[in-house]
Amino acid sequence: MTKIRSVVLGCGSYLPGQVVTNAQLAARIDTSDEWIVQRTGIRERHIAAEGEFTSHLAIKAAQAALSDAGVDAQSIELIVLATSTPDNTFPATAVTVQNGLGIHHGAAFDLQAVCSGFVFALATADNFLRSGAYKRALVIGAETFSRILDWNDRGTCVLFGDGAGAVVLEAQEQAGKTADRGVLTTHLRSDGRHKAKLFVDGGPSSTQTVGHLRMEGREVFKHAVGMITDVIVDAFEATGLNADSIDWFVPHQANKRIIDASAHKLHIAPQKVVLTVDRHGNTSAASIPLALSVARKDGRIKRGDLVLLEAMGGGFTWGSALVRW
Numbered sequence: 344m345t346k347i348r349s350v351v352l353g354c355g356s357y358l359p360g361q362v363v364t365n366a367q368l369a370a371r372i373d374t375s376d377e378w379i380v381q382r383t384g385i386r387e388r389h390i391a392a393e394g395e396f397t398s399h400l401a402i403k404a405a406q407a408a409l410s411d412a413g414v415d416a417q418s419i420e421l422i423v424l425a426t427s428t429p430d431n432t433f434p435a436t437a438v439t440v441q442n443g444l445g446i447h448h449g450a451a452f453d454l455q456a457v458c459s460g461f462v463f464a465l466a467t468a469d470n471f472l473r474s475g476a477y478k479r480a481l482v483i484g485a486e487t488f489s490r491i492l493d494w495n496d497r498g499t500c501v502l503f504g505d506g507a508g509a510v511v512l513e514a515q516e517q518a519g520k521t522a523d524r525g526v527l528t529t530h531l532r533s534d535g536r537h538k539a540k541l542f543v544d545g546g547p548s549s550t551q552t553v554g555h556l557r558m559e560g561r562e563v564f565k566h567a568v569g570m571i572t573d574v575i576v577d578a579f580e581a582t583g584l585n586a587d588s589i590d591w592f593v594p595h596q597a598n599k600r601i602i603d604a605s606a607h608k609l610h611i612a613p614q615k616v617v618l619t620v621d622r623h624g625n626t627s628a629a630s631i632p633l634a635l636s637v638a639r640k641d642g643r644i645k646r647g648d649l650v651l652l653e654a655m656g657g658g659f660t661w662g663s664a665l666v667r668w
Protein backbone atom coordinates (compact mmCIF):
# COMPACT_ATOMS: atom_id res chain seq x y z
CA MET A 344 0.00 0.00 0.00
CA THR A 345 1.36 3.40 -0.92
CA LYS A 346 0.93 6.58 1.11
CA ILE A 347 1.17 10.27 0.26
CA ARG A 348 4.11 12.04 1.88
CA SER A 349 5.02 15.76 1.73
CA VAL A 350 8.58 15.82 0.41
CA VAL A 351 10.82 18.91 0.70
CA LEU A 352 11.93 19.86 -2.82
CA GLY A 353 13.95 22.91 -1.79
CA CYS A 354 14.40 25.76 0.65
CA GLY A 355 15.50 29.38 0.58
CA SER A 356 15.76 32.46 2.73
CA TYR A 357 16.24 36.21 2.75
CA LEU A 358 17.73 38.57 5.33
CA PRO A 359 17.48 42.38 5.14
CA GLY A 360 20.79 44.09 4.37
CA GLN A 361 21.12 46.12 7.56
CA VAL A 362 23.00 44.32 10.38
CA VAL A 363 22.79 45.69 13.92
CA THR A 364 25.43 44.45 16.36
CA ASN A 365 25.13 44.24 20.15
CA ALA A 366 27.67 47.08 20.39
CA GLN A 367 25.40 49.28 18.25
CA LEU A 368 22.48 48.54 20.60
CA ALA A 369 24.68 49.28 23.62
CA ALA A 370 25.32 52.75 22.18
CA ARG A 371 21.55 53.45 22.32
CA ILE A 372 20.27 51.60 25.43
CA ASP A 373 21.67 50.41 28.78
CA THR A 374 23.00 46.99 27.74
CA SER A 375 26.29 45.37 26.72
CA ASP A 376 27.58 42.86 24.20
CA GLU A 377 28.78 40.71 27.12
CA TRP A 378 25.31 40.59 28.79
CA ILE A 379 23.47 39.75 25.54
CA VAL A 380 25.97 37.07 24.44
CA GLN A 381 26.12 35.44 27.86
CA ARG A 382 22.32 35.30 28.39
CA THR A 383 21.21 34.56 24.80
CA GLY A 384 24.12 33.74 22.47
CA ILE A 385 22.99 36.59 20.16
CA ARG A 386 25.74 38.75 18.59
CA GLU A 387 23.88 40.54 15.79
CA ARG A 388 20.54 40.67 13.97
CA HIS A 389 19.22 41.93 10.62
CA ILE A 390 16.70 44.79 10.59
CA ALA A 391 14.38 45.59 7.67
CA ALA A 392 14.83 48.95 5.96
CA GLU A 393 12.14 51.60 5.99
CA GLY A 394 9.54 50.60 3.42
CA GLU A 395 10.69 46.96 3.47
CA PHE A 396 7.71 44.84 4.59
CA THR A 397 7.22 41.24 5.70
CA SER A 398 5.82 40.43 2.22
CA HIS A 399 8.99 41.75 0.54
CA LEU A 400 11.17 39.46 2.64
CA ALA A 401 8.77 36.55 2.09
CA ILE A 402 8.71 36.95 -1.71
CA LYS A 403 12.52 36.90 -1.87
CA ALA A 404 12.70 33.80 0.38
CA ALA A 405 9.98 32.07 -1.70
CA GLN A 406 11.81 32.85 -4.96
CA ALA A 407 15.03 31.38 -3.49
CA ALA A 408 13.15 28.24 -2.37
CA LEU A 409 11.51 27.81 -5.81
CA SER A 410 14.90 28.18 -7.47
CA ASP A 411 16.51 25.66 -5.07
CA ALA A 412 13.64 23.24 -5.77
CA GLY A 413 13.94 23.81 -9.53
CA VAL A 414 10.18 24.28 -9.93
CA ASP A 415 8.09 27.02 -11.52
CA ALA A 416 6.00 29.32 -9.32
CA GLN A 417 2.94 28.39 -11.43
CA SER A 418 3.10 24.82 -10.07
CA ILE A 419 2.37 26.07 -6.53
CA GLU A 420 -1.24 25.48 -5.46
CA LEU A 421 -1.05 26.39 -1.78
CA ILE A 422 0.83 29.06 0.19
CA VAL A 423 0.81 28.95 3.98
CA LEU A 424 2.64 31.93 5.46
CA ALA A 425 3.42 32.01 9.16
CA THR A 426 3.78 35.51 10.58
CA SER A 427 2.87 37.66 13.57
CA THR A 428 3.96 40.82 11.76
CA PRO A 429 1.72 41.00 8.66
CA ASP A 430 1.96 43.97 6.28
CA ASN A 431 -1.64 44.89 7.17
CA THR A 432 -4.34 43.63 9.52
CA PHE A 433 -5.86 42.22 6.34
CA PRO A 434 -5.60 40.95 3.64
CA ALA A 435 -3.30 38.10 4.57
CA THR A 436 0.34 38.76 3.71
CA ALA A 437 0.22 35.38 1.92
CA VAL A 438 -2.07 36.91 -0.71
CA THR A 439 0.42 39.74 -1.37
CA VAL A 440 3.17 37.11 -1.68
CA GLN A 441 1.02 34.99 -4.00
CA ASN A 442 0.41 38.02 -6.25
CA GLY A 443 4.09 39.04 -6.07
CA LEU A 444 5.04 35.59 -7.35
CA GLY A 445 2.53 35.95 -10.21
CA ILE A 446 0.32 33.12 -8.93
CA HIS A 447 -3.43 33.63 -9.37
CA HIS A 448 -4.78 30.16 -8.70
CA GLY A 449 -4.98 27.92 -5.63
CA ALA A 450 -5.13 29.26 -2.07
CA ALA A 451 -2.92 31.45 0.11
CA PHE A 452 -3.45 32.29 3.76
CA ASP A 453 -1.58 33.44 6.87
CA LEU A 454 -1.14 31.39 10.01
CA GLN A 455 -0.47 32.90 13.41
CA ALA A 456 1.29 30.81 16.04
CA VAL A 457 4.05 33.34 16.84
CA CYS A 458 7.48 31.65 17.12
CA SER A 459 5.94 28.19 16.53
CA GLY A 460 4.41 29.50 13.29
CA PHE A 461 6.67 27.65 10.88
CA VAL A 462 6.09 24.26 12.52
CA PHE A 463 2.32 24.93 12.59
CA ALA A 464 2.40 26.03 8.91
CA LEU A 465 4.44 22.97 7.89
CA ALA A 466 1.96 20.67 9.68
CA THR A 467 -0.99 22.47 8.03
CA ALA A 468 0.45 22.24 4.52
CA ASP A 469 1.48 18.62 5.15
CA ASN A 470 -2.12 17.73 6.04
CA PHE A 471 -3.49 19.45 2.91
CA LEU A 472 -0.98 17.58 0.73
CA ARG A 473 -1.56 14.21 2.38
CA SER A 474 -5.33 14.64 1.99
CA GLY A 475 -4.83 14.95 -1.77
CA ALA A 476 -6.24 18.51 -1.88
CA TYR A 477 -3.06 20.03 -3.35
CA LYS A 478 0.10 18.73 -5.00
CA ARG A 479 2.65 21.46 -4.31
CA ALA A 480 2.88 24.00 -1.50
CA LEU A 481 5.08 26.86 -0.34
CA VAL A 482 5.49 27.07 3.42
CA ILE A 483 6.93 30.42 4.49
CA GLY A 484 7.97 31.97 7.80
CA ALA A 485 8.46 35.75 7.49
CA GLU A 486 8.74 38.48 10.11
CA THR A 487 9.59 42.11 10.72
CA PHE A 488 9.60 41.91 14.52
CA SER A 489 11.63 45.14 14.65
CA ARG A 490 8.30 46.92 14.00
CA ILE A 491 6.62 45.61 17.18
CA LEU A 492 9.56 46.04 19.57
CA ASP A 493 9.70 48.67 22.27
CA TRP A 494 13.22 49.94 21.55
CA ASN A 495 13.43 51.35 25.10
CA ASP A 496 12.78 47.94 26.71
CA ARG A 497 16.21 46.34 26.99
CA GLY A 498 14.65 43.08 28.23
CA THR A 499 13.09 42.41 24.82
CA CYS A 500 14.52 44.62 22.05
CA VAL A 501 17.95 42.95 22.10
CA LEU A 502 16.45 39.52 21.39
CA PHE A 503 14.71 39.79 18.02
CA GLY A 504 15.51 40.30 14.34
CA ASP A 505 13.87 40.33 10.89
CA GLY A 506 14.02 37.76 8.08
CA ALA A 507 12.20 35.14 6.06
CA GLY A 508 12.61 31.51 5.01
CA ALA A 509 10.60 29.13 2.86
CA VAL A 510 10.35 25.51 1.78
CA VAL A 511 8.65 23.92 -1.23
CA LEU A 512 6.71 20.75 -0.42
CA GLU A 513 5.41 18.21 -2.94
CA ALA A 514 2.93 15.36 -2.41
CA GLN A 515 4.60 12.11 -3.47
CA GLU A 516 3.29 8.53 -3.34
CA GLN A 517 5.66 6.11 -1.63
CA ALA A 518 5.80 3.21 0.83
CA GLY A 519 5.75 5.64 3.77
CA LYS A 520 8.55 4.05 5.82
CA THR A 521 10.69 6.20 8.14
CA ALA A 522 13.58 5.72 5.68
CA ASP A 523 11.48 7.32 2.91
CA ARG A 524 11.68 11.04 2.25
CA GLY A 525 9.21 13.63 3.51
CA VAL A 526 7.50 14.93 6.63
CA LEU A 527 7.33 11.83 8.88
CA THR A 528 5.30 13.29 11.75
CA THR A 529 4.20 16.61 13.26
CA HIS A 530 2.99 17.39 16.79
CA LEU A 531 1.35 20.70 17.74
CA ARG A 532 0.31 22.00 21.16
CA SER A 533 -1.00 25.21 22.72
CA ASP A 534 -2.10 26.38 26.16
CA GLY A 535 -3.69 29.84 26.49
CA ARG A 536 -3.24 29.93 30.26
CA HIS A 537 0.22 31.31 29.45
CA LYS A 538 -0.93 34.01 27.03
CA ALA A 539 0.08 36.96 29.25
CA LYS A 540 3.71 35.80 29.52
CA LEU A 541 4.57 36.72 25.92
CA PHE A 542 2.19 38.94 23.99
CA VAL A 543 1.71 42.18 22.05
CA ASP A 544 -0.18 44.87 23.98
CA GLY A 545 -2.27 46.04 21.03
CA GLY A 546 -4.48 44.85 18.21
CA PRO A 547 -7.39 45.88 15.98
CA SER A 548 -10.13 44.63 18.29
CA SER A 549 -8.67 45.64 21.65
CA THR A 550 -6.79 48.93 21.19
CA GLN A 551 -6.99 49.76 17.46
CA THR A 552 -3.19 50.03 17.55
CA VAL A 553 -0.43 47.61 16.58
CA GLY A 554 1.12 47.48 20.04
CA HIS A 555 4.50 46.35 21.36
CA LEU A 556 5.90 43.01 22.39
CA ARG A 557 5.85 42.35 26.15
CA MET A 558 7.47 39.39 27.83
CA GLU A 559 8.15 37.83 31.21
CA GLY A 560 11.49 36.45 30.08
CA ARG A 561 12.15 34.24 33.10
CA GLU A 562 8.67 32.65 32.87
CA VAL A 563 9.17 31.87 29.19
CA PHE A 564 12.57 30.39 29.93
CA LYS A 565 11.17 28.28 32.78
CA HIS A 566 8.57 26.55 30.57
CA ALA A 567 10.50 26.35 27.29
CA VAL A 568 12.74 23.31 27.76
CA GLY A 569 9.98 21.07 29.20
CA MET A 570 7.51 21.95 26.45
CA ILE A 571 10.07 21.49 23.68
CA THR A 572 11.25 18.11 24.95
CA ASP A 573 7.64 16.86 25.43
CA VAL A 574 6.70 17.33 21.75
CA ILE A 575 10.01 15.85 20.60
CA VAL A 576 9.38 12.74 22.70
CA ASP A 577 5.92 12.61 21.00
CA ALA A 578 7.67 12.66 17.59
CA PHE A 579 10.05 9.87 18.63
CA GLU A 580 7.19 7.75 20.00
CA ALA A 581 5.12 8.21 16.83
CA THR A 582 7.96 7.04 14.56
CA GLY A 583 10.03 4.66 16.69
CA LEU A 584 13.04 6.91 16.04
CA ASN A 585 15.29 8.41 18.73
CA ALA A 586 18.00 11.01 19.37
CA ASP A 587 20.65 8.73 17.82
CA SER A 588 18.65 8.52 14.55
CA ILE A 589 18.74 12.32 14.12
CA ASP A 590 21.25 13.80 11.66
CA TRP A 591 20.37 17.46 12.37
CA PHE A 592 18.48 19.24 15.12
CA VAL A 593 17.11 22.55 13.76
CA PRO A 594 15.37 24.25 16.69
CA HIS A 595 13.59 27.59 16.80
CA GLN A 596 16.39 30.09 17.39
CA ALA A 597 15.27 32.07 20.45
CA ASN A 598 18.12 31.62 22.86
CA LYS A 599 21.29 29.49 22.84
CA ARG A 600 20.81 28.49 26.46
CA ILE A 601 17.30 27.08 25.73
CA ILE A 602 18.64 25.22 22.67
CA ASP A 603 21.62 23.78 24.56
CA ALA A 604 19.47 22.69 27.51
CA SER A 605 16.90 21.02 25.21
CA ALA A 606 19.58 19.17 23.21
CA HIS A 607 21.26 18.08 26.45
CA LYS A 608 18.00 16.79 27.97
CA LEU A 609 17.23 14.81 24.77
CA HIS A 610 20.83 13.46 24.49
CA ILE A 611 21.29 15.06 21.07
CA ALA A 612 25.02 15.51 20.35
CA PRO A 613 26.06 19.22 20.19
CA GLN A 614 27.63 18.77 16.72
CA LYS A 615 24.15 17.89 15.33
CA VAL A 616 22.64 21.21 16.46
CA VAL A 617 22.19 23.90 13.79
CA LEU A 618 22.69 27.28 15.45
CA THR A 619 22.01 30.64 13.79
CA VAL A 620 20.72 32.67 16.76
CA ASP A 621 24.17 34.30 17.09
CA ARG A 622 23.80 35.96 13.65
CA HIS A 623 20.02 36.26 13.23
CA GLY A 624 18.65 36.78 16.76
CA ASN A 625 15.11 35.47 17.24
CA THR A 626 13.27 35.92 13.93
CA SER A 627 10.13 34.18 15.27
CA ALA A 628 8.35 32.16 12.54
CA ALA A 629 11.28 32.74 10.15
CA SER A 630 13.98 31.25 12.35
CA ILE A 631 13.63 27.56 11.42
CA PRO A 632 13.49 27.96 7.61
CA LEU A 633 16.37 30.48 7.87
CA ALA A 634 18.43 27.90 9.79
CA LEU A 635 17.43 25.12 7.36
CA SER A 636 18.58 27.28 4.49
CA VAL A 637 21.96 28.00 6.13
CA ALA A 638 22.57 24.30 6.83
CA ARG A 639 21.52 23.32 3.29
CA LYS A 640 23.75 25.95 1.68
CA ASP A 641 26.84 25.02 3.72
CA GLY A 642 26.33 21.34 2.85
CA ARG A 643 25.39 20.03 6.28
CA ILE A 644 21.83 18.87 5.50
CA LYS A 645 21.89 16.34 2.66
CA ARG A 646 19.19 14.34 0.87
CA GLY A 647 18.08 11.45 3.07
CA ASP A 648 19.17 13.11 6.35
CA LEU A 649 16.76 12.98 9.29
CA VAL A 650 16.02 16.54 10.47
CA LEU A 651 14.26 17.32 13.75
CA LEU A 652 12.47 20.68 14.01
CA GLU A 653 10.94 22.21 17.12
CA ALA A 654 9.59 25.55 18.25
CA MET A 655 7.93 27.23 21.20
CA GLY A 656 6.39 30.68 21.36
CA GLY A 657 3.68 33.07 22.53
CA GLY A 658 0.37 31.56 23.58
CA PHE A 659 2.11 29.39 24.57
CA THR A 660 2.28 27.37 21.37
CA TRP A 661 4.80 24.63 20.76
CA GLY A 662 5.42 21.87 18.24
CA SER A 663 7.80 19.45 16.57
CA ALA A 664 8.31 17.90 13.14
CA LEU A 665 10.52 15.05 11.91
CA VAL A 666 11.51 15.39 8.27
CA ARG A 667 13.49 12.95 6.11
CA TRP A 668 15.16 15.45 3.76
Ligand SMILES: CC(C)(COP(=O)(O)OP(=O)(O)OC[C@H]1O[C@@H](n2cnc3c(N)ncnc32)[C@H](O)[C@@H]1OP(=O)(O)O)[C@@H](O)C(=O)NCCC(=O)NCCS
Nearest residue numbers: 374375378382458497498501560561563564597598655656
Ligand atom coordinates in the same frame (compact mmCIF):
# COMPACT_ATOMS: atom_id res chain seq x y z
C1 LIG B 1 15.25 37.52 28.44
C2 LIG B 1 16.34 36.78 29.19
C3 LIG B 1 17.59 36.72 28.35
C4 LIG B 1 16.65 37.57 30.46
O1 LIG B 1 17.62 36.88 31.22
P1 LIG B 1 17.39 36.67 32.78
O2 LIG B 1 18.61 36.02 33.28
O3 LIG B 1 16.08 35.94 32.95
O4 LIG B 1 17.33 38.14 33.26
P2 LIG B 1 16.19 38.92 34.09
O5 LIG B 1 15.05 39.27 33.15
O6 LIG B 1 15.85 38.16 35.31
O7 LIG B 1 17.00 40.20 34.44
C5 LIG B 1 18.20 40.15 35.18
C6 LIG B 1 18.79 41.53 35.19
O8 LIG B 1 19.29 41.84 33.88
C7 LIG B 1 18.73 43.11 33.48
N1 LIG B 1 18.58 43.11 32.03
C8 LIG B 1 17.53 42.74 31.29
N2 LIG B 1 17.80 42.94 30.00
C9 LIG B 1 19.04 43.43 29.92
C10 LIG B 1 19.87 43.80 28.87
N3 LIG B 1 19.49 43.72 27.56
N4 LIG B 1 21.11 44.25 29.14
C11 LIG B 1 21.54 44.36 30.40
N5 LIG B 1 20.80 44.01 31.46
C12 LIG B 1 19.55 43.54 31.21
C13 LIG B 1 17.41 43.18 34.20
O9 LIG B 1 16.99 44.52 34.29
C14 LIG B 1 17.75 42.60 35.54
O10 LIG B 1 18.42 43.58 36.30
P3 LIG B 1 18.15 43.73 37.89
O11 LIG B 1 18.60 42.41 38.45
O12 LIG B 1 18.98 44.87 38.24
O13 LIG B 1 16.68 43.94 38.01
C15 LIG B 1 15.89 35.35 29.57
O14 LIG B 1 14.88 35.41 30.57
C16 LIG B 1 15.37 34.60 28.40
O15 LIG B 1 16.11 34.28 27.48
N6 LIG B 1 14.09 34.22 28.41
C17 LIG B 1 13.47 33.56 27.29
C18 LIG B 1 13.12 34.59 26.27
C19 LIG B 1 12.77 34.00 24.95
O16 LIG B 1 13.47 33.19 24.42
N7 LIG B 1 11.64 34.47 24.42
C20 LIG B 1 11.19 34.11 23.13
C21 LIG B 1 10.56 32.78 23.16
S1 LIG B 1 9.97 32.41 21.58
